[in-house]
Amino acid sequence: xNISVILAHPRPGSFNHAIADTAAATLHExxxxxxxxxxxxxxxxxxxxxxxxxxxxxxxxVIARHCAEIAVANGIVIVHPDWWGMPPAILKGWIDRxxxxxxxxxxASTDNGEGIPVGLLRAKAxxxxxxxxxxxDREQEVFGDPLERIWKDCIVSFCGVPVCSRRMFGxxxxxxxxxxxxxxxxxxxxxxxxxxRD
Numbered sequence: 001x002n003i004s005v006i007l008a009h010p011r012p013g014s015f016n017h018a019i020a021d022t023a024a025a026t027l028h029e030x031x032x033x034x035x036x037x038x039x040x041x042x043x044x045x046x047x048x049x050x051x052x053x054x055x056x057x058x059x060x061x062v063i064a065r066h067c068a069e070i071a072v073a074n075g076i077v078i079v080h081p082d083w084w085g086m087p088p089a090i091l092k093g094w095i096d097r098x099x100x101x102x103x104x105x106x107x108a109s110t111d112n113g114e115g116i117p118v119g120l121l122r123a124k125a126x127x128x129x130x131x132x133x134x135x136x137d138r139e140q141e142v143f144g145d146p147l148e149r150i151w152k153d154c155i156v157s158f159c160g161v162p163v164c165s166r167r168m169f170g171x172x173x174x175x176x177x178x179x180x181x182x183x184x185x186x187x188x189x190x191x192x193x194x195x196x197r198d
Contacts, residue, residue: 001074003027005036008080008091015172019129019187020079026188031198035069039090046093055101066098075195076123082132085146104159119160125194126156132170
């Protein structure tokens with residue numbers, strides 16, 4: 001299988017990087033073809049220019065490559081911190097520019113402006129790993145879980161992917177080495193159960 005791993009965290013050596021590295025290595029060892037994009041390290045430009053909005057707009061080589069890769073991916077792994085209940089801006093920009101009409105979705109022929117999507121991605125599943133510095137109980141009671149809604153309902157299902165699994169790790173800032181080791185074992189287990197060995 002072709003698996004795309006998308007990482008959005010600005011600090012090299014972060015736990016998000018460890019998650020992405022673990023997921024990529026586990027998938028590679030399982031026989032999958034893995035493409036990794038560290039958006040910050042690559043200097044991905046998140047700003048969607050107006051002349052790129054149209055479905056048939058000409059794309060820069062970087063955006064065209066990202067679109068081509070995600071269009072043929074059989075699975076996708078997303079790794080990012082929870083910032084204000086949202087992905088970092090660089091990842092939101094990647095969504096805006098790469099999960100575009102004609103690549104990730106189109107609108108149904110019966111659509112008269114209602115926004116009825118037809119998903120185009122061939123991925124069978126998306127796995128999202130998040131990190132947080134808010135205790136889980138407070139996260140649920142005070143904030144709910146906006147990332148669950150964003151990823152499952154607003155992005156993954158919209159693009160036609162039938163399975164979205166998500167795991168939030170926290171509290172990262174106070175975690176021990178033993179906790180992080182256990183969390184990385186969970187990463188291995190989740191990616192292997194979602195994308196079994198080829």
